Amino acid sequence: MAAVAQCVRGALRPRLPLLSVALRTSPRLLCAATQQKNTGQNLEEDQSQSQNEQKVEPSSAEKLLAEEKAKLEEQLKEVTEKYKRALADAENVRQRSQKLVEEAKLYGIQSFCKDLLEVADILEKATESVPKEEIKDENPHLKSLYEGLVMTEMQIQKVFKKHGLLRLNPVGAKFDPYEHEALFHTAAEGQEPGTIALVSKIGYKLHGRTLRPALVGVVKDA
Numbered sequence: 001m002a003a004v005a006q007c008v009r010g011a012l013r014p015r016l017p018l019l020s021v022a023l024r025t026s027p028r029l030l031c032a033a034t035q036q037k038n039t040g041q042n043l044e045e046d047q048s049q050s051q052n053e054q055k056v057e058p059s060s061a062e063k064l065l066a067e068e069k070a071k072l073e074e075q076l077k078e079v080t081e082k083y084k085r086a087l088a089d090a091e092n093v094r095q096r097s098q099k100l101v102e103e104a105k106l107y108g109i110q111s112f113c114k115d116l117l118e119v120a121d122i123l124e125k126a127t128e129s130v131p132k133e134e135i136k137d138e139n140p141h142l143k144s145l146y147e148g149l150v151m152t153e154m155q156i157q158k159v160f161k162k163h164g165l166l167r168l169n170p171v172g173a174k175f176d177p178y179e180h181e182a183l184f185h186t187a188a189e190g191q192e193p194g195t196i197a198l199v200s201k202i203g204y205k206l207h208g209r210t211l212r213p214a215l216v217g218v219v220k221d222a
Contacts, residue, residue, distance in 0.1 A: 106164065106207045113165050116156070117204055117212060123153040124202070160204070168203030168214045170196050179203060181213040185220035193221045 130146045137143065157167070168179055175182065175194050180203065188197045196216045203214030 107209065109163060110206060110211065113160070113163070113204070113206060113211060116160075120153070120156055120160070121201070123149060123156065127153060164207040165211065166205050168205060168210075169199055170203075170214055170216065171199050172196065175216070175218050179205070179210050179213055180216045182218045183215050184217050186217050188219045191219045193219050195219050 127146065127149045135143050135146050170180060173196055175196055180196065183200055186197055191197060197219045198217035199214055201215035204211045
């Protein structure tokens with residue numbers, strides 16, 4: 001047994017220095033392992049933090065995009081409303097311009113018609129001034145002149161009617177301040193007050209608009 005123990009000690013003696021060296025270097029190895037472990041933990045923490053930041057960043061970006069979208073939608077709404085108002089204004093201007101053009105076509109001859117009314121009045125007075133009993137075959141010149149005046153008056157009235165100019169001879173009608181001008185009031189039996197008893201001067205309307213009111217005498221209250 002003693003011999004066996006000596007053999008074991010002899011075999012272990014050359015390895016003792018190596019074991020001691022290993023024991024001396026083991027703290028460094030342990031520190032390095034600890035550092036590696038801590039470094040791994042730090043890396044994991046950094047990765048988790050970066051992942052959390054990445055998770056937070058998209059939410060804030062989405063919020064900014066939503067706000068920008070809302071602003072753009074509001075701007076689009078305002079621009080659309082302005083565009084619609086501009087279209088409506090343009091349509092109103094177009095309609096007013098068209099109405100003015102149509103009125104200019106209808107009433108552009110208004111001043112010219114007023115001047116011709118004086119000619120029509122002269123012709124009417126000329127025919128009325130000829131004594132009816134003098135219009136005979138024995139007076140061919142007077143008869144021809146009278147017939148020519150009547151034909152001229154009829155022709156000018158046709159021209160007036162063609163261009164929308166109509167006579168106002170409202171004897172017996174109700175007085176209308178938009179179409180008639182009262183010169184005097186008179187008593188008339190059998191006629192209601194406010195009716196027209198006499199027309200001193202014929203009136204005219206151009207396309208439904210009073211061009212010259214008729215000068216009339218109105219029946220007054222009894």
